[in-house]
Amino acid sequence: MVESEVIVVGSGAGGGTVAFELASRGFQVLLIEEGERVSAGESRRAYSPLSSSVEVLRAKCLGGSALLSLGNMVADEGMLSKIRGLGVDLSAELLRVKELMCVTETPMEKLPPFAVKFFRVAEYMGLKPKVMPKSILHELCIGCGECAYGCRRNAKRTSLDLILRAEAMGLKVTTGLRAVKASRSCGDSRILVEGEVRGGRTLLSCKALVLAAGALETPSLLAQLHDDENVGRGLFVDPFVTLGGPYNGETSRLGVQMAVYADLDGYMISPHYSGLLLPQLAAKGVRAHEGNIASLMVKVADEGGGRILPSGAVVTRMSERDVEALNNGIGRARELLVEMGVKEKDIAVTPVRGAHPGGTAAIGRVVDRDLTINGCDGVFVADASLIPPPLGKPPIMLIMALALKAAKRIEEYLRR
Numbered sequence: 203m204v205e206s207e208v209i210v211v212g213s214g215a216g217g218g219t220v221a222f223e224l225a226s227r228g229f230q231v232l233l234i235e236e237g238e239r240v241s242a243g244e245s246r247r248a249y250s251p252l253s254s255s256v257e258v259l260r261a262k263c264l265g266g267s268a269l270l271s272l273g274n275m276v277a278d279e280g281m282l283s284k285i286r287g288l289g290v291d292l293s294a295e296l297l298r299v300k301e302l303m304c305v306t307e308t309p310m311e312k313l314p315p316f317a318v319k320f321f322r323v324a325e326y327m328g329l330k331p332k333v334m335p336k337s338i339l340h341e342l343c344i345g346c347g348e349c350a351y352g353c354r355r356n357a358k359r360t361s362l363d364l365i366l367r368a369e370a371m372g373l374k375v376t377t378g379l380r381a382v383k384a385s386r387s388c389g390d391s392r393i394l395v396e397g398e399v400r401g402g403r404t405l406l407s408c409k410a411l412v413l414a415a416g417a418l419e420t421p422s423l424l425a426q427l428h429d430d431e432n433v434g435r436g437l438f439v440d441p442f443v444t445l446g447g448p449y450n451g452e453t454s455r456l457g458v459q460m461a462v463y464a465d466l467d468g469y470m471i472s473p474h475y476s477g478l479l480l481p482q483l484a485a486k487g488v489r490a491h492e493g494n495i496a497s498l499m500v501k502v503a504d505e506g507g508g509r510i511l512p513s514g515a516v517v518t519r520m521s522e523r524d525v526e527a528l529n530n531g532i533g534r535a536r537e538l539l540v541e542m543g544v545k546e547k548d549i550a551v552t553p554v555r556g557a558h559p560g561g562t563a564a565i566g567r568v569v570d571r572d573l574t575i576n577g578c579d580g581v582f583v584a585d586a587s588l589i590p591p592p593l594g595k596p597p598i599m600l601i602m603a604l605a606l607k608a609a610k611r612i613e614e615y616l617r618r
């Protein structure tokens with residue numbers, strides 16, 4: 203049996219951060235990850251989308267979905283007041299994340315020409331656009347526009363950077379190991395984790411277990427240790443589409459994606475190219491290519507009507523209100539595209555997908571405001587499961603700040 207003071211299951215934005223923080227405080231930490239170790243530039247290999255009524259995009263690899271992220275790092279007043287309303291103050295943790303992830307606003311001169319065009323048109327239409335804070339080292343970025351396939355130049359700071367730093371401080375990492383069972387050991391307070399690794403089984407034991415397998419997978423493990431019907435409920439995915447068409451102007455395919463955005467009523471709109479657009483346009487009989495496309499993402503804050511079933515199956519669900527918000531956003535994005543010079547009849551829309559699964563062990567429903575779980579000593583959650591719906595914004599900044607907060611609670615627990 204492998205023993206460790208702390209075991210962290212899952213190495214994404216949440217798991218990577220909590221493992222980094224505890225290792226840097228001198229605790230003995232084992233981070234287990236189902237996926238493999240890939241470099242930032244190879245992370246497209248780790249795509250592991252989950253098919254459901256709304257397809258959910260994610261990655262399974264060391265560092266998790268953050269490796270595919272566009273580097274957006276948002277913590278605006280709307281998000282923060284919601285978390286404060288739950289009795290959680292993240293001010294100190296957010297400052298630390300900002301520093302660890304080198305979060306800055308893209309300088310105006312580094313904004314892609316298409317983003318600048320969007321910004322001007324959105325401003326003219328009274329939509330009060332903003333520049334997106336990013337965890338991107340702009341001096342390394344070559345503006346290839348392929349952030350979502352991993353960064354070939356390693357210009358994007360992610361959870362993987364924290365894990366690599368923590369390994370130098372003694373963090374132990376095992377990849378290719380999937381946690382399948384969690385239980386309490388009889389006779390002492392240790393927690394047991396059974397894992398599958400390359401066709402075999404392994405047994406691990408720890409004093410503190412941190413579940414950070416992502417909002418789609420944490421609930422199945424938590425439910426084995428904590429009997430609460432709310433575990434797995436409240437799944438949101440922030441559904442989005444990309445729409446666009448050909449025009450006579452700068453392409454949206456190149457440059458940092460989502461470099462600017464407009465935050466509107468229940469949805470956001472931001473410059474974004476999707477490889478799914480050209481086939482959609484071709485199906486409509488519209489001739490377009492990567493060099494002459496104008497395209498925007500519309501993302502909504504869904505109400506969290508999805509669920510992880512006790513079997514582990516994932517059910518995504520958009521309410522009537524979510525669908526209405528998405529249609530409103532698509533309507534507004536069409537107006538923006540037409541104002542930019544795209545012909546209304548030439549606009550195609552991709553299928554709805556989600557990339558921000560969260561809400562399935564939310565603070566205030568499953569986890570207490572101090573990030574402990576009532577009646578479930580030694581077990582902690584540190585991923586997007588903690589965020590109650592709705593969100594509708596890039597969640598990594600919030601997930602990392604919550605993971606730092608969870609690390610404090612775990613430290614208190616271990617020192618008791």
Ligand SMILES: Cc1cc2nc3c(=O)[nH]c(=O)nc-3n(C[C@H](O)[C@H](O)[C@H](O)COP(=O)(O)OP(=O)(O)OC[C@H]3O[C@@H](n4cnc5c(N)ncnc54)[C@H](O)[C@@H]3O)c2cc1C
Pocket residue numbers: 211212213214215216217234235236237259260261262263264265266267268269270271272273274275276350379380381382414415416417419557558559584585586587595596597598599601
């Ligand atoms: C294409 C794309 C772009 C995005 N862009 C942004 C962005 O710019 N900004 C932003 O804020 N957000 C972005 N997101 C969303 C963001 O990446 C996720 O919300 C965030 O990374 C989730 O972190 P997490 O720790 O909750 O889970 P994850 O990152 O999903 O990590 C969970 C990890 O646990 C592992 N795991 C699962 N089950 C087990 C198990 N049983 N045993 C062991 N390991 C397990 C998984 O393999 C995975 O590596 C994007 C997402 C995608 C897909």
